[in-house]
Amino acid sequence: MTTAVAEPTVSGAPHSTGVMSNLHWLASDTATLTRRNLLAVTRIPEALFFSTVQPIMFVLLFRYVFGGAIHTDATSYVNYLLPGIFVQTVAFGSVSTSIGLAEDLQKGIIERFRALPMSRGAVLLGRTTADLIRNVFVIVVMTVVGLLVGFRPSTGVLSYLAGVLLILFFAYALSWGFAIVGLSAPNSETAQVMSFPLIFPLTFISAAFVPLSSMPSWLQGFATYQPFSVTVSACRSLMVGPASTGTGRSTSFWVVQSLLWTFGLLIVFIPLAIRKYRTRT
Amino acid sequence: MRLAIEVENLQKTFKGKRMVRALDGVSFAVPEGTVFGLLGPNGSGKTTAVRVLTTILRADGGSARVLGYDVQKKAALVRTLIGLAGQYAAVDENLTGRENLQMVGNLNHLPRSFVVRRAVELLDQFNLADAGDRPLKTYSGGMRRRLDLAAALVARPTVLFLDEPTTGLDPQSRNDLWEVIERxxxxxxxxxxxxxxxxxxxxxxxxxxxxxxxxxxxxxTPESMKADLGATVLEVGLPSIEDALRTGAILDTLGPHASLVTGTLVEVTVDNGPEAAMAGLRALDAEGIRPQTFNLREPSLDDVFLSLTGHRTEDEVAENGDGDGGLSPRQRRKKIRLEQLEAALPVATGELA
Incomplete structure (x- = not known):
């Protein structure tokens, strides 16, 4: 280096490169961006309102319109339905990860982030963390709605909370998947239309709304063991008892299945999303 | 003098459906404490150069240094020294002005108390104090640009990159922003x-x-460039192409610059506007030519391009609907040259007849 250069001009901004320091800044930057993403949610209350109205409409539709025609042996249909609706709601909600990232790319905010001395991973972590926190709120609202229409969890608070954690964890893995979609889309509108064909079959060809035994046998294999279904069955087991799944399997069987899927998805999605973020110009 | 920015033989090619050689060996140097202008039309490579210098994009070849640090090898350090304000006003719609500035400050890893003070200071400095706690949705285009610039300044950068800071702004907002930049x-x-x-x-x-x-x-320097170009452009509109060709020949005698005849419009750059205008009018009057329009104007980027390259900026070519979107820049340049040659042919035959 031939020229002496003034040190960074602001006091108290250490830029040491130790691992602890890197982790500290990763956490700090993730917190900053999580806060920013959540503030955006509160600034558009309409969006939050309508994204909550839609799952409520699904509850009412299946509880009072289709539910009468769907026969469940082990438990009432409303008890069968609600765990399925929870998973459907967070799955649909994870699409917002793709829309949010596509929008940030489109508007040039990510361009600004890339020129800042911030942690590289914080953009994706901040986005997925904000969506995770939003899902906590959504599950609370849906639980209240469920109780109002006759949902009666019967396994105790701890077991119920374990079910909620399982759903949140699964939704978090989905968010990373939709981060890849968002980083691949040319704009937020396209990100949205790209996301739904992925989420729709998984949500409906599943154990979420109807008993698996009512489906043709060639469909049952997929419908039973795909990641949505095992998570729904696990939650159903945890919230209203293993008999309610109508599969004869134990709670721990479904919980392990769900956790395996969720870990598997995270292991695949996170590196792909990070690579996509790095190479997207 | 120390150099704040050194760019040597920078190369970048975008590979996609169509190969675009965005940077084809760009070199320049900017001494510390000066303002360097990179002038060019859309798609000329300006923004790509800025993106490489601000560590957003990796170059394929050549080198770029900011304050002596290589932007690729020392990217993390370079980011602590620079500020970037872009033509797309990269600020967050859903946050308030203050929240935007504080977010950028936090992401710059500045102490919280400093960030809070700095946001107040910048909002004041950019005339945004009253709007500081309103969401950006309520901001005008000019206010957004000012906030974008303020966001670039949060960490007091030593080197500031402004990518088309006033593109798309109305004249008043542009003037305001210019004053801020001058300060x-x-x-x-x-x-x-x-x-x-x-x-x-x-x-x-x-x-x-x-x-x-x-x-x-x-x-x-801008002065030397304008001197080469002529300070003013004289623009005369004629009722017929024949009159335009005659006028072109007459205006050629006004000074060192050759006139350009495009249809019925004649343009010539002159060093002394009013003097050339009077001389031109007298000469036209003596020949019995009656212009329909007669204007003096400042030379535009397009005039610079015309005099430097013999072609107009890409924008105009695109607007003319030439439909040569599939051509490489080199092919396009060749095509334009051919078109100019063809356009010149009738002139030659006209003069012969």
Whole structure:
């Protein structure tokens, strides 16, 4: 280096490169961006309102319109339905990860982030963390709605909370998947239309709304063991008892299945999303 | 003098459906404390150069250094020294002005108390104090640009990159922003400014490089560039092409610059506007030519391009609907040259007859 250069001009901004320091800044930057993403949610209350109205409409539709025609042996249909609706709601909600990232790319905010001395991973972590926190709120609202229409969890608070954690964890893995979609889309509108064909079959060809035994046998294999279904069955087991799944399997069987899927998805999605973020110009 | 920015033989090719050589061996140097203007039309490579210098994009070849640090090898350090304000006003719609500035401050890893104070200071400085706690949705285009610039300044950068800071702004907002930038420069900040407007480069930059198809095609001070170009453009509209050709020949005698005849419009750059206008009018009157329009105007970027490259900026070519979107820059240049040659042919035959 031939020229002496003034040190960074602001006091108290250490830029040491130790691992602890890197982790500290990763956490700090993730917190900053999580806060920013959540503030955006509160600034558009309409969006939050309508994204909550839609799952409520699904509850009412299946509880009072289709539910009468769907026969469940082990438990009432409303008890069968609600765990399925929870998973459907967070799955649909994870699409917002793709829309949010596509929008940030489109508007040039990510361009600004890339020129800042911030942690590289914080953009994706901040986005997925904000969506995770939003899902906590959504599950609370849906639980209240469920109780109002006759949902009666019967396994105790701890077991119920374990079910909620399982759903949140699964939704978090989905968010990373939709981060890849968002980083691949040319704009937020396209990100949205790209996301739904992925989420729709998984949500409906599943154990979420109807008993698996009512489906043709060639469909049952997929419908039973795909990641949505095992998570729904696990939650159903945890919230209203293993008999309610109508599969004869134990709670721990479904919980392990769900956790395996969720870990598997995270292991695949996170590196792909990070690579996509790095190479997207 | 120490150099704030050194760019040597920078190369970048975008591979996609169509290969685009965005930077084709760009070199320039910016001394500390000066304002350097990178002047060029859309798609000339200005923004790509800025993106490489601000560590957003990796170059394929060549080198770029900011304050002596290589932007690729020392990217993390370079990011602590620079500020970037872009033409797309990259600020967050859903946050307030203050929240935007504080977010950028936090992401710059500045102490919280400093960030809070700095946001207040910048909102004041950019006339946004009253709007500081309103969401950006309520901001005008000019206010957004001011906030974007303020966001670039949160960490007091030593080198500031302004990528088309006033593109798309109304004249009043543009003027306001120019004043802000002038004040900054007075404070000793090194600025790299890209622009499509000769007027903007002239007003703000002490040194200019004109960039076209990823290459620097001219360099100098705004004064020297305007001197080469002529200070003013005389533009005469005629009722017929025949009159236009005759007028072109007459205006050629006004000064060192050759006139350009496009249909019924004749343009010539002149060194002394009013004098040339009077002389021109007298000469036309003596020949019995009655112009329909007669204007004096400042030379535009397009005039610079015309005199440097013999072609107009890509924008105009596109607007003319030539439909040569599939051609490489080199092929397009060749096509334009051919078209100009063809356009010149009737002139030659007209003069023969």
């Amino acid at each position: 900054l420069v007075g404070g000793g900040t090194t600025v790299l400014l890209t622009t499509q407007y000769l007027e903007e480069a002239d007003r703000l930059a002490s040194q200019l490089a004109v960039i076209d198809h990823g290459r620097v095609i001219a360099e100098g």
